[in-house]
Amino acid sequence: MEEFEVSDASKKTKTIYISTIFSITLVLLMLGMLGLILVHAKNLSNYVKENIVLNIIVDEGAKEADVLQFQKELNANPAIKSTQYVNKEIAAKNLTQDLGEDFVNFLGYNPLLSTVDVYLKADYANNKSIDALKAQISKNPAVKEVIYQSSLIDMVNQNINTISLIILAFAVILLVISVALINNTIRLAIYSQRFLIKSMQLVGATKNFIRKPFVLVAALHGLIAAIIAVIILLGILYYAQKQIPEIIILRNYTEFGIVLLSMVGIGIFITAISTALSVSKYLRLKIYDLYR
Numbered sequence: 001m002e003e004f005e006v007s008d009a010s011k012k013t014k015t016i017y018i019s020t021i022f023s024i025t026l027v028l029l030m031l032g033m034l035g036l037i038l039v040h041a042k043n044l045s046n047y048v049k050e051n052i053v054l055n056i057i058v059d060e061g062a063k064e065a066d067v068l069q070f071q072k073e074l075n076a077n078p079a080i081k082s083t084q085y086v087n088k089e090i091a092a093k094n095l096t097q098d099l100g101e102d103f104v105n106f107l108g109y110n111p112l113l114s115t116v117d118v119y120l121k122a123d124y125a126n127n128k129s130i131d132a133l134k135a136q137i138s139k140n141p142a143v144k145e146v147i148y149q150s151s152l153i154d155m156v157n158q159n160i161n162t163i164s165l166i167i168l169a170f171a172v173i174l175l176v177i178s179v180a181l182i183n184n185t186i187r188l189a190i191y192s193q194r195f196l197i198k199s200m201q202l203v204g205a206t207k208n209f210i211r212k213p214f215v216l217v218a219a220l221h222g223l224i225a226a227i228i229a230v231i232i233l234l235g236i237l238y239y240a241q242k243q244i245p246e247i248i249i250l251r252n253y254t255e256f257g258i259v260l261l262s263m264v265g266i267g268i269f270i271t272a273i274s275t276a277l278s279v280s281k282y283l284r285l286k287i288y289d290l291y292r
């Protein structure tokens with residue numbers, strides 16, 4: 001009869017441990033996915049900003065050597081990520097391919113001008129920085145005109161700021177909910193062992209002695225849950241990359257690693273702290289309060 005009771009208690013404990021790990025895994029998986037969304041949203045924002053083009057129209061009388069020297073000067077500018085020189089012959093060839101007919105032969109001359117396409121770094125992709133850069137670039141005698149879409153840049157920045165605020169607010173709310181869910185899961189697991197905790201206290205065990213094994217087991221469960229969540233998340237990412245190969249453009253392995261390590265850290269830290277607080281609560285209670 002005693003063996004049956006011990007076996008039944010052991011099965012019950014294992015069930016509680018498994019359900020705890022499962023619950024924590026789901027919460028950490030949600031946090032990990034949100035973390036990746038935040039990281040990818042930032043990288044996507046930078047990618048969009050750094051693909052906004054400033055077209056520098058080259059003066060028709062400028063020598064190509066002077067234009068190439070000017071391009072080198074542009075590449076040395078800290079606000080500029082890269083540049084591309086497109087001479088009038090290449091521009092005509094590209095336009096001919098787009099139109100599907102040779103407009104140069106039709107007109108009898110090439111009306112296009114050479115250009116230098118400028119791609120800015122994300123931090124400088126705003127109208128204030130671009131206006132200052134435009135004023136600087138326009139001083140060069142090889143430059144005829146600088147063209148960029150001011151309204152498009154404003155719209156991109158406004159939309160990115162709005163989306164970033166929404167995602168950040170959602171992230172804070174989900175983090176609070178996640179912490180509460182993990183804490184409640186741990187409290188329920190400790191509640192089922194409240195009589196064991198009080199029994200250990202009654203036979204003379206110190207509070208730290210009682211807390212320590214519970215905290216260590218909880219930290220282990222947090223680690224296991226985090227590892228499972230990381231594996232699932234990696235599987236989701238692998239599948240997403242197979243379906244959308246272009247997503248690799250947004251991948252930043254340093255930030256990706258930080259997200260995965262954060263999942264592990266959160267899993268261990270919250271479970272350990274919640275367990276310590278829950279055990280301390282039952283150590284403070286009187287015996288008759290355990291039945292409430």
